[in-house]
Structure formats: structure tokens, C-alpha cells
Amino acid sequence: MNRTMGTITCALLLTCWTCTASGQSADRYASVRHNMVSELVEPEGVTNEAVLKAMKTVPRHEFVAPNLRQRAYLDIALPIGSQQTISSPYIVAYMTQTIDPQPEDKVLEIGTGSGYQAAVLAEIVDRVYSVEIVSSLAKSATKRLAELGYDNVVVKDGDGYEGWAEHAPFDKIIVTCSPENVPQPLVDQLRDGGLMIIPLGQRYQQAFHLLRKENGELKTEKLVATLFVPMTGESEDQRRIKPDPNSPQIVNGDFEIDRNDDKRVDGWHYQRQVEMLADGPISGSTCLRFENRQGGQLSQALQGGGINGRSIAALDVAIWARTDSVVPGPDADDQASVVFHFYDNIRREVGSQVAARWRGSDNWQQTRRRIAVPVTARELVVRIGLNGATGTLDLDNFQIAPVRR
Numbered sequence: 001m002n003r004t005m006g007t008i009t010c011a012l013l014l015t016c017w018t019c020t021a022s023g024q025s026a027d028r029y030a031s032v033r034h035n036m037v038s039e040l041v042e043p044e045g046v047t048n049e050a051v052l053k054a055m056k057t058v059p060r061h062e063f064v065a066p067n068l069r070q071r072a073y074l075d076i077a078l079p080i081g082s083q084q085t086i087s088s089p090y091i092v093a094y095m096t097q098t099i100d101p102q103p104e105d106k107v108l109e110i111g112t113g114s115g116y117q118a119a120v121l122a123e124i125v126d127r128v129y130s131v132e133i134v135s136s137l138a139k140s141a142t143k144r145l146a147e148l149g150y151d152n153v154v155v156k157d158g159d160g161y162e163g164w165a166e167h168a169p170f171d172k173i174i175v176t177c178s179p180e181n182v183p184q185p186l187v188d189q190l191r192d193g194g195l196m197i198i199p200l201g202q203r204y205q206q207a208f209h210l211l212r213k214e215n216g217e218l219k220t221e222k223l224v225a226t227l228f229v230p231m232t233g234e235s236e237d238q239r240r241i242k243p244d245p246n247s248p249q250i251v252n253g254d255f256e257i258d259r260n261d262d263k264r265v266d267g268w269h270y271q272r273q274v275e276m277l278a279d280g281p282i283s284g285s286t287c288l289r290f291e292n293r294q295g296g297q298l299s300q301a302l303q304g305g306g307i308n309g310r311s312i313a314a315l316d317v318a319i320w321a322r323t324d325s326v327v328p329g330p331d332a333d334d335q336a337s338v339v340f341h342f343y344d345n346i347r348r349e350v351g352s353q354v355a356a357r358w359r360g361s362d363n364w365q366q367t368r369r370r371i372a373v374p375v376t377a378r379e380l381v382v383r384i385g386l387n388g389a390t391g392t393l394d395l396d397n398f399q400i401a402p403v404r405r
Contacts, residue, residue: 029059032073036060040075041093043297044272048097054123055093060086062148063114075298082134083347086114087176091226093120098210098223099172099195101125106167108189110160111176115141118153121174128153129167131160163189170194178206178228187211187218199228203243204304205251205267207260222260225269227304227381245306245378246402248315253398255281255288265301273299274385277394282320282364287396290336290385295329299393300385307342307402309377314403315340317355318368319384319395326359326391334388335359338367338398342377350374358393370403 037055046052061072063086068078077085087095095117101107105125109118112132118141121128130153132138138157145153156164160175161183169191175198182198190196196211208223252267258276259266265276265288273292281287292299319338328335338356343349353371386393 029061030056033057033060036073036075036089037093041090044090044094046090046093046097048100050101050124051093051097051120054096054120055089057123058116058119059148060089060116062144063116063119079347080114080137082137084113084134084137085347086116092117095174095176095197095208096120096124098197098208099174101172105171108164108167108170108173108186109176110163110173110186112138112141112155113176115145115150115153115155117174117176118155119145119148119150122150122153125172126152129164129170130155131158131162131164132156133159161185165189172196173198175199176228178203182209182211182218187213192216197223199226204306206269207266222262224262224264224271225266227269227302243306245308246311248305248307248312248380248400248402250382250398250400251303251305254284255286255396255398256284268301268303270300270302272301272385273297274301279394281394282322282396284396287322287394288384290393290395292386292388292390295327295390296331296334296388297329298385298388300383300387302381302383304379304381307373307377307380309342309373309375311405312373312377312402313405314370314372315355316368316370316401316403317399318366319356319398320364320366321356321358321362321396322364322394323358323360323362324392325361326386326389326393328359329388329390331388336386336389336391336393337384339383340371341381341383342374343379343381344374344376345378347379350376359389364394364396375405 033056061069064072064078075088077088080086101124106127107121107125109130112130118128118130135157138155142155163185168189171194173196178199190213192213194213199206200209207225210221212219255265257266275289276286277289278286290299326336336358339354341352351374355369355371356367
């Protein structure tokens with residue numbers, strides 16, 4: 001899973017959808033897919049022609065429930081059951097491009113989910129072997145992929161962290177769930193010279209890592225921050241470092257840390273039109289700048305966390321902001337803001353709260369607000385930035401403090 005942000009929309013895609021509602025032809029879906037790629041994938045640096053072609057080809061709407069098809073081509077993750085989601089189009093394209101897929105490749109995917117990532121791979125590579133630990137998802141993905149003609153994909157119901165030894169070695173491996181460390185069987189099953197992309201880290205603090213196997217040894221490159229669902233069951237239970245949902249906090253809320261020096265602030269994922277800025281921050285050496293010139297285009301950063309609504313009644317939020325010519329975008333959500341989204345134990349959204357909102361131009365000002373937490377909340381995702389508004393927004397020194405019930 002990546003971002004579970006059902007409220008984030010793309011005005012262009014929604015407009016296209018009104019022309020292609022129920023009963024549409026495959027060609028009409030193709031038009032929406034092309035818009036998805038041109039508006040949401042290519043602007044974020046995905047340039048591999050084979051990947052772009054696959055994203056324009058695979059019918060993403062077939063991999064979600066009928067009641068969610070209207071949202072299938074938005075840049076969001078959608079629930080597929082068993083506390084899992086289908087990854088957003090950008091994340092699928094990013095992961096696929098990162099492993100440099102080739103027509104002759106044999107690829108192992110860990111975490112089949114809906115089957116969408118496997119289908120995208122299948123458009124490019126020779127063979128895809130996919131492992132899913134949730135039996136019901138493995139069964140439904142197998143059926144769906146077969147119905148859509150992806151006969152070069154094989155799905156197995158089992159523990160993905162054990163890999164699929166009988167078909168090893170693999171040229172590439174994609175891991176679409178988040179372990180704490182790289183599972184050794186996957187290292188063993190990656191051919192020499194092969195690539196693996198995997199989200200690693202704590203439950204809500206993860207980053208993509210690109211692993212290259214050379215002479216039996218792994219070379220690791222840390223990439224961008226992300227947020228994925230951990231493997232269900234024992235692997236999650238055995239994590240050494242676990243979040244404390246009774247003490248929620250903002251990680252790197254002063255926007256100072258960038259350990260891999262990639263010019264992206266650590267601890268925040270799905271960053272769009274964002275930069276770390278050393279231009280008169282309110283504290284420390286940097287603040288976070290969001291800039292957008294086209295209304296409706298995303299300019300944001302996200303962070304997930306655990307929260308226990310049974311013990312936390314509210315959050316006291318404090319954040320500093322500096323604005324320059326900020327104007328709301330065309331849709332209701334296209335506003336410079338801080339928004340908290342709350343989810344229950346099956347990752348169903350149970351409420352959202354706007355903690356701050358800005359427009360116009362102003363020097364550094366602090367916003368403080370107390371927001372209510374639903375009693376059923378078990379996870380949260382905080383979204384900061386211009387979102388779809390235009391102008392320039394600088395943020396700094398973002399903090400939350402829990403208020404007990």
C-alpha cells in the first residue's frame with residue numbers, strides 16, 4: 001500500500017471521468033489512462049517508454065471493486081480488502097522504472113495484492129512470479145489476471161518473504177510490502193547483477209531502497225521516502241521497533257533532516273513540488289517550500305502514523321507558515337492547508353480535520369488549533385502543502401501534542 005488519501009483528487013481526471021461513466025468502452029478508459037500518465041506520472045520523472053506504455057495499457061479499473069471504478073485513475077491508493085490497498089499509479093510506475101525492466105527479464109513480485117503491479121510488469125517483461133500471503137487476495141488476483149489474458153503471470157499463495165526458490169534466480173525483484181530488513185531468501189534468489197526495490201524501515205517511517213547484487217554482495221542505495229503496508233502476520237508482529245499509538249508525534253517536523261542528501265526532507269513521503277529551503281526559516285537552518293503555478297496540480301507532502309482514538313481525544317497542532325500569493329485551486333480540496341485523515345483498524349477513513357489553512361501573502365505566522373480525534377481512529381495520515389492551490393507556501397516547526405480522553 002502506499003498513500004491512502006481518498007480525498008486527494010485530480011480535477012482533470014475527474015472531468016474526464018464525467019465523460020466516461022458506466023457503460024464506457026475500452027477506448028474511453030484508454031483516454032482516461034493516457035491523461036493519468038500525462039498528468040500524474042510523467043511530470044514526476046517517469047520517462048521509461050516501456051513503463052509509460054504499460055501504464056497506458058493496463059486497465060486499472062479492473063483491479064478495484066465496481067463501486068471504486070470511478071476513482072481508479074486518480075493518483076490515490078484504494079482499498080482491495082484484507083487491510084490492503086492497490087498502490088497509486090505513480091508509485092507503481094516509479095517502482096517499475098527503478099528496476100529497469102527488460103523484455104527478457106524474469107521478475108519476482110512480493111505482495112500480489114490486486115494484481116495491478118504484476119499486470120504492469122507483465123506488459124514489459126517475459127515472466128512474473130508473484131507471491132501473496134493473503135489467500136483470498138491471491139485467489140482473486142489469479143482469476144482477474146487470467147481473465148485479462150496475462151498468462152505470463154503466475155501467482156502463489158504463501159509467505160512472500162520466503163520468495164519462490166524453485167523459479168530462482170530472478171533478474172529483478174519488486175517488494176510491495178514493507179519489512180523491517182531485507183529478507184535473506186530474497187537476497188539468495190536474486191541473480192548476480194540483478195536489482196531489487198524494497199520499502200524498508202519502521203512501520204510509518206519507510207524509504208525505498210534499490211539493491212544491486214554484485215559478486216554475491218548487495219550494494220544499497222536509499223531512495224525516496226514512502227509508506228507501505230507491512231506484511232500481514234508474524235513478520236509485522238516481530239518488528240523490533242514498533243510505533244506507540246498512544247504517543248503520536250510528527251517526525252522531522254522542523255524539516256532539517258536529509259540523511260541521503262537527495263534534497264528531499266526525510267520522514268515525509270509522496271512529496272510533490274517541494275524543496276528544502278535555507279531562506280530565512282523560522283528556526284533551524286531550513287524550512288519546507290511548496291510552489292505551484294497551475295491550479296489543481298498537487299504540491300504536498302504526507303506522513304503516516306499510529307494513533308489510538310480510545311485514549312487520545314484530540315491533538316494540539318502548532319505550525320509556522322509564510323505565504324506568497326496563495327490562491328485556492330478549482331476544487332474544494334485545492335487549498336493550502338494542513339489536514340489530518342483518520343483511519344480505523346481496517347484502514348477505512350473515519351474522519352478528517354483541517355488544522356490550518358492559508359491564502360494570500362504574509363510573513364511568518366504561527367497557527368495553533370486543537371482538532372478532535374475519532375474514537376475509532378487507529379492510524380492517521382497528515383497532508384501538508386498547497387495541495388492544488390497556486391502560489392508559494394513555506395512551512396516550519398510543525399508539532400502535535402496528544403490530549404488524553
